[in-house]
Amino acid sequence: MQPSCRIRPRRVAALASVTVLTLAVSTSAGTGHLTAGAMTAAGPAALARTSALGPCMINGPTDVEMSEGIPTPGGYSRSTGTVHALTLMVDFSDAPGQGGAMDRYREFFPQTQNWFRTSSYGRLDYRPETPVDHWLRMPKPFKSYGIERGAPFDPGYRQFVQDIVAAADPTVDFRQYDLLNVLVTPNAGPSALDTVLSVTFAGNTEAPVADGVPVANASFVYSRQDDGSGTYSRTGYRVLPHENGHTFGLPDLYTQSGGGAVGHWDIMSEDWGADNDFLGWHKWKLGWLDPSQVDCAKTRGTTEYTLTPLELPGGSGTSGGSGAKLIFIPLDRRTGYALELRAHEGNDEAVCRPGVLIYKVETDVDTGMGPVKVYDAHPDSGGCTRSPNVHAELSDAPFGVGETFRDPRRGVRVEVLGVDAAGNYRVGVSREPGSWGVGSP
Structure with missing residues (x-):
C-alpha cells in the first residue's frame, strides 16, 4: 500500500511507501468556502x-503552503459551528454507477x-447535504479526464469540476x-488497495466558479x-474525514516512510484500520x-500540570483545577x-497503551x-496493537508514570508524575x- 501525497498546481511532491491511503492537494489560500468568497480562518483566529x-501560537513562513501554524490562514472552510457539505455522487459512461447513488452516500x-461530532466535542455541526439523490453522469468518459495518482488540478480536475457544476445546475445552488464532497462510483479507476486516487483541493483560488463563488474546497473520494473481507468495511469511511481535514486547513502528517512519524495518533497520518482521533x-x-483547555509552558523553571483525556469533553486549564487537554512548550517562533x-x-x-503523548510541531x-x-x-x-494497517511501532508511544522525556539541547524535560x-x-x-x-529573543 502507499501513503497519500500532496500536490499543488505548480509543484508535485510524490511520496511512495506503505500504510496511509489518501491523497491531498493544496493551493494557496483564498476564499473561505463555497459561500460568498469571504475571507475566513479556521480555529482560534481571534485569540490575540x-x-x-x-x-x-507558533506559525510558519509564508512559503509553506499548508502549515501547522496557529491561526489557520483564510481560504479554508470554517471548522466550527454549522458546516454545510454538498455531497454529490458521480459516474461515467465507461464506469456506470454501481448500485444506487444513495448506497454510495451511506458508505x-x-x-x-x-466522527466529527465526537472529535469536536459537538463544536462542529457537520451537515452532509445531497440535493441530487442519483448518479450525476459526467459528459466524458472517466479515462478522458486523465485522473491518476498525483494528477494536478489542471487540466483534468478543472474540467471535471466544470462538468460537475454543469451537471448539478440548476438543482444545486x-x-x-x-x-464539496464528490463521491465517485467505486468502479472508476483502480482499487484503493493498488493505487489511491482520493484527493482534496483546498483553499483553491484558481477553482472554477459556480453561482458566483469558486469551488475552493473540494474533496474527491x-x-x-475495503479488501472485500470486511476488515475495513466499518472504518473505510474515514478517508472522507481525512480529506475534509484538508478543507479545514490541516496538512498531511505522513512522510516518505508512510505513517512512521505520527503513526495512528491522527487521522491526517493514518486513516485505515481501527478508528482514531485528531491530535490535540x-x-x-x-x-x-x-483557551482554558490549553496550557502554554512558556516560563523557565519547573511547573506541574494536569492533563485530562483528550478524547473526552470537558476539562479546563490548571487555573480551573480540572486539567487541560493540551500543554504546549514553545521552542521558538516556529516549533514546539x-x-x-x-x-x-x-x-x-x-x-x-494510554498515557502522555509527546510530539514536536514544526510550522x-x-x-x-x-x-x-x-x-x-x-x-x-514492536508496539502493542495488532490492528491491520496501523503503524504498530508507535502504538505504545505514550509516556507512563515514572517515564521522562528529555531534550538536553533545548533545556526541556517532561516527567509523568502520577495518575x-x-x-x-x-x-x-x-x-x-x-x-x-x-x-527571550
Missing part, C-alpha cells in the same frame, strides 16, 4: 498573540458526521455550501478502503479547544513540543514532509535557564 497563549454518512494541536488549530493524554475513549478505538515544514513527529517512549518494542483515580495525569515540565521562553 499578546494573550497568555500568544507565545504558543460515508452518518459515520463521518458522527453552490452558494449555500461550505465545501474514489474506490473503497489540531483540535486547538480547528477551534475545538477553549505538545503534550496530551490519550486513552481508549471516544474516537480513539486503537489506543492500546516551517510543509504538508506531507513530516510537520509533526511523535516521540516513542518505548522504541523498538489519579479519574484517569487524569500529573505532568512536570522543566525549562532550564537559557531555554527559549518569555523574554
Whole structure:
C-alpha cells in the first residue's frame, strides 16, 4: 500500500511507501468556502498573540503552503459551528454507477458526521447535504479526464469540476455550501488497495466558479478502503474525514516512510484500520479547544500540570483545577513540543497503551514532509496493537508514570508524575535557564 501525497498546481511532491491511503492537494489560500468568497480562518483566529497563549501560537513562513501554524490562514472552510457539505455522487459512461447513488452516500454518512461530532466535542455541526439523490453522469468518459495518482488540478480536475457544476445546475445552488464532497462510483479507476486516487483541493483560488463563488474546497473520494473481507468495511469511511481535514486547513502528517512519524495518533497520518482521533494541536488549530483547555509552558523553571483525556469533553486549564487537554512548550517562533493524554475513549478505538503523548510541531515544514513527529517512549518494542494497517511501532508511544522525556539541547524535560483515580495525569515540565521562553529573543 502507499501513503497519500500532496500536490499543488505548480509543484508535485510524490511520496511512495506503505500504510496511509489518501491523497491531498493544496493551493494557496483564498476564499473561505463555497459561500460568498469571504475571507475566513479556521480555529482560534481571534485569540490575540499578546494573550497568555500568544507565545504558543507558533506559525510558519509564508512559503509553506499548508502549515501547522496557529491561526489557520483564510481560504479554508470554517471548522466550527454549522458546516454545510454538498455531497454529490458521480459516474461515467465507461464506469456506470454501481448500485444506487444513495448506497454510495451511506458508505460515508452518518459515520463521518458522527466522527466529527465526537472529535469536536459537538463544536462542529457537520451537515452532509445531497440535493441530487442519483448518479450525476459526467459528459466524458472517466479515462478522458486523465485522473491518476498525483494528477494536478489542471487540466483534468478543472474540467471535471466544470462538468460537475454543469451537471448539478440548476438543482444545486453552490452558494449555500461550505465545501464539496464528490463521491465517485467505486468502479472508476483502480482499487484503493493498488493505487489511491482520493484527493482534496483546498483553499483553491484558481477553482472554477459556480453561482458566483469558486469551488475552493473540494474533496474527491474514489474506490473503497475495503479488501472485500470486511476488515475495513466499518472504518473505510474515514478517508472522507481525512480529506475534509484538508478543507479545514490541516496538512498531511505522513512522510516518505508512510505513517512512521505520527503513526495512528491522527487521522491526517493514518486513516485505515481501527478508528482514531485528531491530535490535540489540531483540535486547538480547528477551534475545538477553549483557551482554558490549553496550557502554554512558556516560563523557565519547573511547573506541574494536569492533563485530562483528550478524547473526552470537558476539562479546563490548571487555573480551573480540572486539567487541560493540551500543554504546549514553545521552542521558538516556529516549533514546539505538545503534550496530551490519550486513552481508549471516544474516537480513539486503537489506543492500546494510554498515557502522555509527546510530539514536536514544526510550522516551517510543509504538508506531507513530516510537520509533526511523535516521540516513542518505548522504541523498538514492536508496539502493542495488532490492528491491520496501523503503524504498530508507535502504538505504545505514550509516556507512563515514572517515564521522562528529555531534550538536553533545548533545556526541556517532561516527567509523568502520577495518575489519579479519574484517569487524569500529573505532568512536570522543566525549562532550564537559557531555554527559549518569555523574554527571550
